[in-house]
Amino acid sequence: MNVVEIMTRKLETVDADAPIYDAIEKMIDKRIRSLLVKPKDDKDVHGVVTVRDIVNKALLKNLDLNKAKVRDIASKPLVCVDKDMDVEFAVNLMSKFNIARVFVNHGKEIIGIISLLDVLSAALIRRAREGHRV
Amino acid sequence: MFEKVLFGGKREQQVIEDIKRHIEILHAASGCFRKALAENDKQQLYCIADLEREADSIRREIISKVYEGAFLPYLRSNLVRFVEIVEGVFDLLKDAAYAFEFLDQTLDKEISGECVEIADKNLKMSELLLIAFETLFGKEDLREKTLAIRIYEKQVDEIKHDLIRKLSEKEVKNFWRGKMLSDFVDSLTRISNVIEDASDYLVIINVSLR
Amino acid sequence: MTELIPLAACILIAFGIGSNDTSNALGICIGCGVIRLQKALLLFGCFVLLGIMIQGQRVMETVGKDLLEVNVPIMSTALSISALLIIVSNWKRLPLSTHQVIIGSLIGAGVSSGAEVSYRALIEIVISWVVSPLAAFATALAIYKAMEMTISRLALFPLEKVLRILLLLSGILISYNTGANELATIVGPVIHAGMIARTPASLAGSLFVFLGAVLLSKRVIETIGKGITTLDPYSGFAAQFGAGVCVLFFTSLGMPISTTYCIIGGISGVGMSKGIKTVRMGLVRKIIANWFLAPTLAFLGSALIMRLIS
Numbered sequence: 001m002n003v004v005e006i007m008t009r010k011l012e013t014v015d016a017d018a019p020i021y022d023a024i025e026k027m028i029d030k031r032i033r034s035l036l037v038k039p040k041d042d043k044d045v046h047g048v049v050t051v052r053d054i055v056n057k058a059l060l061k062n063l064d065l066n067k068a069k070v071r072d073i074a075s076k077p078l079v080c081v082d083k084d085m086d087v088e089f090a091v092n093l094m095s096k097f098n099i100a101r102v103f104v105n106h107g108k109e110i111i112g113i114i115s116l117l118d119v120l121s122a123a124l125i126r127r128a129r130e131g132h133r134v
Numbered sequence: 135m136f137e138k139v140l141f142g143g144k145r146e147q148q149v150i151e152d153i154k155r156h157i158e159i160l161h162a163a164s165g166c167f168r169k170a171l172a173e174n175d176k177q178q179l180y181c182i183a184d185l186e187r188e189a190d191s192i193r194r195e196i197i198s199k200v201y202e203g204a205f206l207p208y209l210r211s212n213l214v215r216f217v218e219i220v221e222g223v224f225d226l227l228k229d230a231a232y233a234f235e236f237l238d239q240t241l242d243k244e245i246s247g248e249c250v251e252i253a254d255k256n257l258k259m260s261e262l263l264l265i266a267f268e269t270l271f272g273k274e275d276l277r278e279k280t281l282a283i284r285i286y287e288k289q290v291d292e293i294k295h296d297l298i299r300k301l302s303e304k305e306v307k308n309f310w311r312g313k314m315l316s317d318f319v320d321s322l323t324r325i326s327n328v329i330e331d332a333s334d335y336l337v338i339i340n341v342s343l344r
Numbered sequence: 345m346t347e348l349i350p351l352a353a354c355i356l357i358a359f360g361i362g363s364n365d366t367s368n369a370l371g372i373c374i375g376c377g378v379i380r381l382q383k384a385l386l387l388f389g390c391f392v393l394l395g396i397m398i399q400g401q402r403v404m405e406t407v408g409k410d411l412l413e414v415n416v417p418i419m420s421t422a423l424s425i426s427a428l429l430i431i432v433s434n435w436k437r438l439p440l441s442t443h444q445v446i447i448g449s450l451i452g453a454g455v456s457s458g459a460e461v462s463y464r465a466l467i468e469i470v471i472s473w474v475v476s477p478l479a480a481f482a483t484a485l486a487i488y489k490a491m492e493m494t495i496s497r498l499a500l501f502p503l504e505k506v507l508r509i510l511l512l513l514s515g516i517l518i519s520y521n522t523g524a525n526e527l528a529t530i531v532g533p534v535i536h537a538g539m540i541a542r543t544p545a546s547l548a549g550s551l552f553v554f555l556g557a558v559l560l561s562k563r564v565i566e567t568i569g570k571g572i573t574t575l576d577p578y579s580g581f582a583a584q585f586g587a588g589v590c591v592l593f594f595t596s597l598g599m600p601i602s603t604t605y606c607i608i609g610g611i612s613g614v615g616m617s618k619g620i621k622t623v624r625m626g627l628v629r630k631i632i633a634n635w636f637l638a639p640t641l642a643f644l645g646s647a648l649i650m651r652l653i654s
Contacts, residue, residue: 010296121285121289124278124281124282124285125258125262125282125285125286127278127282128262128265128278128279128281128282128283129261129262129265129282131274143505143508146501146504146505150501205504206504206507206508206577208576208577209504269499270499270500270501271499271500271501271502272499273499339500340500342576343500343503343504343507343576343577343578344496344503344578
């Protein structure tokens, strides 16, 4: 199975210069745990900010959520996989970097995101449809 | 006299076959519907109407056979209720098909992708419902199948969320067209909920006898 | 002429067994739709006959010979009082145990007429009365646990099929017991007093039980709403079969015991395994009251009549 088959195409983004509080609000409202951080200009690359980043780097360190910016705690560059890669490759990548999701790219464009939960859901569905031959 | 008990209840076997057939027809109708949406094909809508009629007559046969004396009474009302829940999905398909026809078989560009995606997931859910029912006389675990159905339902829920928001940003130029579009989306998105209800009911039936 | 009295009483009691105890045996089968009423009655009749023919003698001996030496006057009195009490209790819908009434009245008539009563046999019987419901409780519980470990693993529809067969078997077992134990209790005295031979008595007894069931079958349908049939088929089988096995065991020992009380024990056993009290305390008290009341009344009644006669 390729990552393109089970990835989520909807990408929620946040500006690098936005306050962390904006990121928090977006995550809560959309019930997601990570946001793609938009590059500031052509020379910049995408980043990612996750719930883990917020809790560990902002809350625990008592940063002012309204003043500190997303770029202060975001991770760059992204861990990406090409859309035609196998899901297993993506999962291995996630466990190697100890992260819960990777982005999917088609060339230079980010087209989706695949998380452990997506992988689990797809595995369960396949298991249900085909019996225990997963 | 003993045939009924010992040699396997022909009546029970027939009811089981009928229920299977009922769900298979649902699967077929969902397939027609998905095709209709994806290809703007009106012919497929006639297919849905025909299948719905066939399903109706099978449902009536199931109910009458059950109450003529198939299965332990303890099980009977649950089986009938299950069939009626599945019937509810047919009704929604029919409503959505009618609304789609009224919309001249064309969905607005902004939402057609999501609608086809939902129809596709409904199709997969109905297939899983059949697989789930078959676990009741096989060796596989019912819970796995109902979990998969619930996963799909949550996915549809997410798409629905986006869909509704996109719709709310649309300008309504004609009240009736707006209403039909709203009815269409409403029926389309409720199908997955009812299939999920049906699969939950299978779990109830499975546990009730033990 | 006076020989007709015990016979008439016997017939009446057999009738009563037919009308009441059919629901014990087949109520759950009918309520669960395994079998229709008419076929159930036929099945019931057949197995009652089989029961008394195959295994009836032991109980018949205990009641008719071991307990005390029956002669015609004792038997007439005892059976008449029994018939009277059973009819009254049916009419008033009290759960009265046929066995206890008969044993009680036999003892009463025997004692007051100076006949030799075997107190050892009496004690054995009373102990059986106490132990059997408890044994049924344990047996039903054990069966339920065994079911959980075996047939519970089956898929739904195969399980349903298995349960249908099991319920029918259970009903058959109870019917058989009705013949081997209950019917044997009432014809035992008649046979051992020398009035009729065993085979014709068994045949006639079974016939009247069957007639009672057929003619008063409406009552059977009425009583289906209570007791064991309120259980689901799964628990119901465990309770009823557990009771049936128990009664069979005591029958083989020759002890006349009450299927009804065993079934109540069985229901409680299954209820226990689910952690709930299925038998309400009020009912239990009523049952215990009847347990003492029935034989006592029978004893006093027949002792009195016997005294009056002699």
